[in-house]
Amino acid sequence: MPTRSMFLRILWKLLGASRGRLAVALIALASGAAVCSALLNVNLDAEKKLTQEFRTFGANVVIAPPPTGGDAALADASVLDRIAALHNSRIIAATPFLYVAANSGQQPVIMAGTSFDQLAKMNSWWKVQGNWVSSGDNREQCLAGVAAARQLGLAPGSRVELRSGGHTISMTVAGIVTTGGAEDSQIFTSLDVAQGLAGLPGKLSLVQLSISGTPAEIEEVTRGLAGASPGLEVHPVRQIAAAEGSILGRISELIFWTIALILVLSMLGVLASMAALAMERSRDVGLMKALGGPVSRIMRLFLAEAGALGVLGGTIGFFAGAVLARWIGGRVFGVEVSPRLVILPVTVALTVLVALAGAFPLRLLGRVRPAEILRGE
Amino acid sequence: MASLVQVENLEKRFGEVRALDRVSFAIDAGEWIAIMGPSGSGKTSLINILGGLDQPTSGRVVVDGQDISHLSERELTRYRSEKIGFVFQQFHLVPYLTAVENVMLAQYFHSITDEKEAAEALKRVGLGGRLDHVPAQLSGGEQQRVAIARALINHPKLILADEPTGNLDEANEAVILELLRELHAAGHTILVVTHSQAIGNLADRRVELEHGRLARIHVPSVAKD
Numbered sequence: 001m002p003t004r005s006m007f008l009r010i011l012w013k014l015l016g017a018s019r020g021r022l023a024v025a026l027i028a029l030a031s032g033a034a035v036c037s038a039l040l041n042v043n044l045d046a047e048k049k050l051t052q053e054f055r056t057f058g059a060n061v062v063i064a065p066p067p068t069g070g071d072a073a074l075a076d077a078s079v080l081d082r083i084a085a086l087h088n089s090r091i092i093a094a095t096p097f098l099y100v101a102a103n104s105g106q107q108p109v110i111m112a113g114t115s116f117d118q119l120a121k122m123n124s125w126w127k128v129q130g131n132w133v134s135s136g137d138n139r140e141q142c143l144a145g146v147a148a149a150r151q152l153g154l155a156p157g158s159r160v161e162l163r164s165g166g167h168t169i170s171m172t173v174a175g176i177v178t179t180g181g182a183e184d185s186q187i188f189t190s191l192d193v194a195q196g197l198a199g200l201p202g203k204l205s206l207v208q209l210s211i212s213g214t215p216a217e218i219e220e221v222t223r224g225l226a227g228a229s230p231g232l233e234v235h236p237v238r239q240i241a242a243a244e245g246s247i248l249g250r251i252s253e254l255i256f257w258t259i260a261l262i263l264v265l266s267m268l269g270v271l272a273s274m275a276a277l278a279m280e281r282s283r284d285v286g287l288m289k290a291l292g293g294p295v296s297r298i299m300r301l302f303l304a305e306a307g308a309l310g311v312l313g314g315t316i317g318f319f320a321g322a323v324l325a326r327w328i329g330g331r332v333f334g335v336e337v338s339p340r341l342v343i344l345p346v347t348v349a350l351t352v353l354v355a356l357a358g359a360f361p362l363r364l365l366g367r368v369r370p371a372e373i374l375r376g377e
Numbered sequence: 378m379a380s381l382v383q384v385e386n387l388e389k390r391f392g393e394v395r396a397l398d399r400v401s402f403a404i405d406a407g408e409w410i411a412i413m414g415p416s417g418s419g420k421t422s423l424i425n426i427l428g429g430l431d432q433p434t435s436g437r438v439v440v441d442g443q444d445i446s447h448l449s450e451r452e453l454t455r456y457r458s459e460k461i462g463f464v465f466q467q468f469h470l471v472p473y474l475t476a477v478e479n480v481m482l483a484q485y486f487h488s489i490t491d492e493k494e495a496a497e498a499l500k501r502v503g504l505g506g507r508l509d510h511v512p513a514q515l516s517g518g519e520q521q522r523v524a525i526a527r528a529l530i531n532h533p534k535l536i537l538a539d540e541p542t543g544n545l546d547e548a549n550e551a552v553i554l555e556l557l558r559e560l561h562a563a564g565h566t567i568l569v570v571t572h573s574q575a576i577g578n579l580a581d582r583r584v585e586l587e588h589g590r591l592a593r594i595h596v597p598s599v600a601k602d
Contacts, residue, residue, distance in 0.1 A: 006481060006490040010474070017473035287469045290430060291527075292458020293486040294451070371430040374465055 007301065014305045018277055025273040025358070026313050032266025033317020033351040036259045037343055038324035043255045045329055045337040047214075047248055058123060059095070059208035060237045060244070061222055063229050074098075074203040075232055077191075082228040083207070090221050092210040093121035096191055099205045100198040102164040104152050110186045111162055113194020116143075122210045123179070130156025130175030137190045141174040145184040149176045160187065164197045215245040263354050270358025274306070278361040285365040286373025295366040302362040310355030314348030321347065381406040381534060381566050382427065387436035389422045389589075396422040398589040399436070404535075409557070409567045411580035418586040420570045421539065427568065428461050428537045429453040441534045458487045462528030466540035468520040470512040470527075476519075477508040480527045487531040498526040502556060518549025525556055529565075536560065538569045542576065554579065 015022065063083075065075045083094045095118035102111040116133040133141045144154050154160055154173050161170045171189065178184060195201050211221045218236060226234040281302070288298045322339030329337030382404040389397040397419045404410050412420050425431035426438060429445055432453075437446050445456055463469075470479045480495040496508055502522040512520050521541060528536055538557070542550040554576065561567055569576060577583045583595040 006485045009478065010482070010485075013473045013478070283469075284471050287471065288482070288486065289454065290428070290457060290463055290469075291483050291486050292454055292456075292461075294454050297486065369430075371425045374430070374467075374469060 007304075010301055011304050011308065014301065015308060018280060021273050021277045021280070022309060025270045025277075025355070026309055026316075028266050028269030028273065028358075029309060029313025029351050029355055030316040030320065032262050032269075032354060033314045033347050034320035034324055035262045035317075036350060037318045037321025037339075037347045038328055039255045039259055039321075040343045040346065041322065041325035041337050041339055042328050042333070043252060044340060045325075045335050046251065046333045050248060050251070050333070059210055060218065061209040061211050061225065062206055062235050062237060063209065063225060063232050064206035064235070065232055074200065074205060075207070077202045077204050079204065079207060079229050079232060083209070083225065086224055086228055088221055088224065090212050090217060092212055093118045095119050095122050095208045095210075096204045097206050097208065098191060098194045098198065098200065098203060099186075100164050100194050100200075102162045102187075102197065104160055104162055104187075107152055109148055109152065109162070111164070111194055111197070112183075112186045112188050113191040113198075114188055115191060116188070119188070122208065126183075127178040128175045129178075130173070133174045133188075133190075137192060139190055139193050140172060142171045142193075143175050143177050143188040144173050145186045145188075146176055146178045147184040148187050149173070151185075162187065162189075162197065165199060167197045167199070169193060169197055214248065259350075263350060266351075267354045267358045270306075270309075270355055271360065274359050275361040278365055281362070282365060282368050283373055285368045286370040289368065290370040290374055299363060299366050302365065303356060303359060306355045306359035306362065307352050310352030311348055313355065314351030315344070317351060318344045318347045380404065381408075381441055382568075383437070383439040384423075384427075385437040385439075387423070387426065387438060388434045389419070389426065389431070390434045395589050397426075397433070397436075400586070400589070400591045401436075402584055402591060402594065404566060404568065406534075406566055407561075407564045408582065409561045409580045410569070411577040411583045412568060412570045412586065413572070413577050413583055414586035414592070417588075419589040420586055422589075423586070424537050424539055424568065424570050427535070428463060429456045458483075458531065460534045462531070462533035462536045464521070464524050464528050464536065464538035464541045466543040468512070468517070468524050468544070470520055470523055472512050475509045475511055476504060476515065476523045476526075479512070479523055480530050483527045483530050495526075495530060498530050499523065502526045503552075516549070517545050518552055521545060521549070521553055522556065525553070525560075529560070534566065536565055536567045538567065540571055541569060542571075542573065 063075070063079060065073050067073060077096065080094060080096055083091065095114055098113040100111040100113065102109055116138065120132060133143060142160065144160065149155070152160060154176070156173055156175050158173050159170055160173055161168060195203060209225070211218050213221070222234055222236055285298055289295070325337040325339060329335045380403040384403065385401050387397050387400040388395070400423065412423060414420055422431065426433050427440070429448070433446055437444060441460055443456065445453070448456060471482060474482060476499055477492060477495050480498055481490045481492060484490045484495060499505060499508055502525055504519060504522055504526070507515060507519060515523065541557070542553050545553060557567060557569070558579065569580065571577060581596070585592045585595070
């Protein structure tokens with residue numbers, strides 16, 4: 001089609017005509033696009049990374065029997081098998097607890113039977129003086145909360161004797177844990193030891209779970225757990241879920257507004273460059289109008305020029321942003337950000353919009369009066 | 378011969394200034410008219426109105442049977458592309474387009490482009506070897522010849538030339554005048570605004586303006602006051 005090919009021919013010449021000014025506009029567009037692309041990429045990977053990290057900061061779901069008191073308040077340990085049978089990769093840890101009221105000498109103490117492996121996965125932030133218990137079902141070692149250790153005069157390596165009902169056990173303290181919570185007053189043993197001491201084989205007080213994902217994803221896993229735990233109540237720990245959601249939301253909001261600000265700044269850069277370009281082009285537009293060029297057809301040329309700059313700037317920016325995202329991801333979030341192709345059309349579309357908005361001075365050229373321009377003064 | 382252009386009681390005011398004051402004359406098809414007069418006499422206002430670049434304050438201008446006095450912006454654009462071929466004193470070529478592309482630009486705004494036809498037009502004005510040169514690579518005379526080829530490419534009814542040799546040396550002026558003579562001989566209607574008596578003498582008639590008024594019309598060997 002000759003007319004279309006002439007359009008492309010003029011467009012090509014336009015792009016080559018004011019290289020200096022267009023280069024400045026292109027740099028502004030590509031820089032803005034690079035930051036946008038980087039932040040969008042980081043946002044996706046950082047959210048994933050942060051939700052994983054949140055899951056090392058304690059449980060966000062608890063499964064427990066309904067609060068009726070007595071033996072009825074204990075769950076059957078088979079719930080752990082049913083949770084495992086769900087094979088849900090979002091369940092980072094499922095830590096059983098059996099709380100037993102015990103005595104050490106004359107001092108009362110809360111003994112928490114648990115799985116040390118699961119406990120470690122869920123609470124990696126706990127401070128440990130000494131060592132963690134060497135294997136998950138170790139019957140010889142225990143951990144003491146810092147307050148309980150102080151009360152009973154315990155230190156790593158010392159022996160502690162625990163008594164409940166008619167049973168007594170003696171264990172070595174592997175380490176002293178500081179959690180800042182109720183756990184500081186407890187002594188942690190393996191689940192078997194606690195069940196044996198209390199005479200409650202196969203019984204649990206509750207299961208704490210750490211589930212990764214957004215609040216909606218956690219809610220979905222929770223529904224699956226409720227189905228797998230008949231007779232038990234499955235409670236999301238609302239404060240934690242809400243706090244995590246709020247942090248993720250704020251990070252996304254921060255990124256959104258940063259992108260908006262960068263795009264506005266980028267647009268201002270393009271605007272300055274295009275204003276100078278419009279001055280240069282006014283004579284050409286006057287001539288085109290004198291030759292019988294309709295304003296819409298002339299403006300289409302200049303807007304296509306701005307659009308082409310946007311496509312080029314957005315594409316360059318996407319690849320530059322991918323490099324930037326890797327750097328930010330490693331430096332700030334400790335995560336390897338891999339660029340996603342889905343970001344490319346988003347970045348290009350945003351950059352084209354910025355370029356068209358920045359080309360506003362070119363649109364004013366439609367008002368040029370050819371008689372004034374061509375007077376030759 | 379039928380009148381191609383009729384100008385009746387044409388007035389153009391810029392605020393208090395009266396650039397054209399009740400000017401009336403007609404141009405026959407195939408005629409070469411020279412508009413002459415001192416600076417500020419209204420020559421540019423007249424050529425702008427005839428070319429559809431400006432509109433009169435009052436009066437009537439009919440070109441090829443179309444009254445252009447009250448056309449909308451869109452209609453004037455169409456009028457310029459279909460009926461007028463412009464040649465400017467400053468040549469006014471698009472600096473980043475080649476000679477052939479400058480000619481094709483007029484085709485582009487008129488209908489469809491035909492590179493072969495544009496090249497032929499340039500060959501006719503002696504620029505067959507300069508098709509791919511940009512204006513900066515052409516002399517003033519060559520640039521004006523490109524402008525003439527561009528003015529002719531859409532077969533306009535009326536060629537309007539505003540001081541076409543004003544920026545040229547004598548040698549190039551002679552080339553451009555020869556071209557205008559050839560166009561006239563081929564039957565084109567030409568209106569030239571000029572200060573040059575030599576060009577004025579080549580025209581069929583000289584329309585002289587003074588202070589926006591029609592002062593006199595000269596025809597060869599007959600002078601009408």
